Amino acid sequence: MGRFFVVGGAGFIGSHMVDRLVARGPVTVYDNLSVGKRAFIEAPLARGAARLVEGDVLDLDRLVEAMAGHDVVVHLSANPEARWGLERTRLDLEQGTIATYNVLEAMRRTGAKRLVFSSSGTVYGDTSEERREADLGNLPISLYGASKLAGEALISAFVECFGLSATIFRFGNVVGPRGTHGAALDFLKKLRDRKTELEVLGDGRQSKPYLHVSDCADGMLFGLDHAPEGLGIYNLAPPDQTSVARIAEMCVRASPYPDATIRFTGGDRGWPGDVPRSRMSPEKLAGLGFRVRHTSDEAVRMAIEALALEVFPKE
Numbered sequence: 306m307g308r309f310f311v312v313g314g315a316g317f318i319g320s321h322m323v324d325r326l327v328a329r330g331p332v333t334v335y336d337n338l339s340v341g342k343r344a345f346i347e348a349p350l351a352r353g354a355a356r357l358v359e360g361d362v363l364d365l366d367r368l369v370e371a372m373a374g375h376d377v378v379v380h381l382s383a384n385p386e387a388r389w390g391l392e393r394t395r396l397d398l399e400q401g402t403i404a405t406y407n408v409l410e411a412m413r414r415t416g417a418k419r420l421v422f423s424s425s426g427t428v429y430g431d432t433s434e435e436r437r438e439a440d441l442g443n444l445p446i447s448l449y450g451a452s453k454l455a456g457e458a459l460i461s462a463f464v465e466c467f468g469l470s471a472t473i474f475r476f477g478n479v480v481g482p483r484g485t486h487g488a489a490l491d492f493l494k495k496l497r498d499r500k501t502e503l504e505v506l507g508d509g510r511q512s513k514p515y516l517h518v519s520d521c522a523d524g525m526l527f528g529l530d531h532a533p534e535g536l537g538i539y540n541l542a543p544p545d546q547t548s549v550a551r552i553a554e555m556c557v558r559a560s561p562y563p564d565a566t567i568r569f570t571g572g573d574r575g576w577p578g579d580v581p582r583s584r585m586s587p588e589k590l591a592g593l594g595f596r597v598r599h600t601s602d603e604a605v606r607m608a609i610e611a612l613a614l615e616v617f618p619k620e
């Protein structure tokens with residue numbers, strides 16, 4: 306199928322994608338290791354199936370040099386924590402919008418023609434209605450979500466003006482082994498640090514679709530094989546949702562401290578820009594033939610089991 310270039314490939318989702326892509330062809334991971342870890346891709350690196358170029362996506366010359374000779378680009382780097390945008394308002398502009406521009410410009414300069422992009426359900430903002438891809442009734446409410454939507458707009462323009470093909474996936478909240486952030490990992494780490502009480506930001510009623518990382522990587526691969534030429538935008542999420550309170554309860558039960566109490570700080574969201582409600586229709590991708598295997602609750606349960614072993618390793 307070609308030579309693959311994975312920006313952010315040493316991260317959580319990226320490393321699972323690399324595990325799958327190496328079966329199809331040579332893979333170059335381009336990552337500044339700010340969040341990602343060499344250990345996540347050690348197995349394919351050791352076999353010589355993948356190679357790692359340590360570089361920053363904001364360094365356009367280095368990106369162009371490293372991307373030369375590749376056919377398919379998977380772009381997964383971003384600001385890892387949406388709430389950091391509240392403190393540093395340029396962060397998502399740089400790590401989201403300009404980073405995506407750099408990836409597109411590097412593709413234009415090197416002649417790489419096929420892009421897979423990791424967008425997010427945050428482009429739909431706060432919504433209790435199930436959203437389809439063509440429906441942006443509610444715009445983003447965080448700088449992170451705004452940068453994802455800006456990235457999508459840039460991709461559309463590059464597809465039209467420079468003949469790229471791009472598949473954009475709007476993920477639900479992705480969970481699973483090697484997770485680098487998110488509510489479940491936060492809760493488990495908080496329980497490790499304070500064994501008697503788990504503090505949860507908000508009232509616990511925030512509810513979102515949680516996607517297991519295996520479904521996320523399988524869905525992107527499916528899109529690579531089956532999405533039509535040109536621009537395609539697909540939600541990649543289960544149809545159901547899990548509440549933050551339920552995640553907190555599952556984390557307490559999975560930890561060595563099942564008697565810890567849960568304290569909610571109150572309010573309908575964890576922080577300004579945190580989406581309290583998200584509903585995403587999986588039907589468009591299902592129409593191509595891909596169905597997410599795990600429900601949201603299943604994905605969360607599986608992820609917590611795996612992450613609990615990482616946070617509380619058995620002696």
Ligand SMILES: NC(=O)c1ccc[n+]([C@@H]2O[C@H](COP(=O)([O-])OP(=O)(O)OC[C@H]3O[C@@H](n4cnc5c(N)ncnc54)[C@H](O)[C@@H]3O)[C@@H](O)[C@H]2O)c1
Pocket residue numbers: 312313314315316317318319335336337338339340341342360361362363380381382383384385400404423424425426476477478479480485487
């Ligand atoms: N995890 C989720 O719940 C979720 C949901 C929706 C969308 N997404 C998107 O999916 C993508 C992957 O997310 P993830 O959860 O694997 O995050 P992650 O932070 O684990 O992975 C991102 C990788 O990009 C690298 N990186 C960051 N900035 C870089 C830079 N300037 N130059 C080079 N490399 C850089 C990091 O080191 C990391 O390895 C991101 O774009 C994220 O916004 C994730």
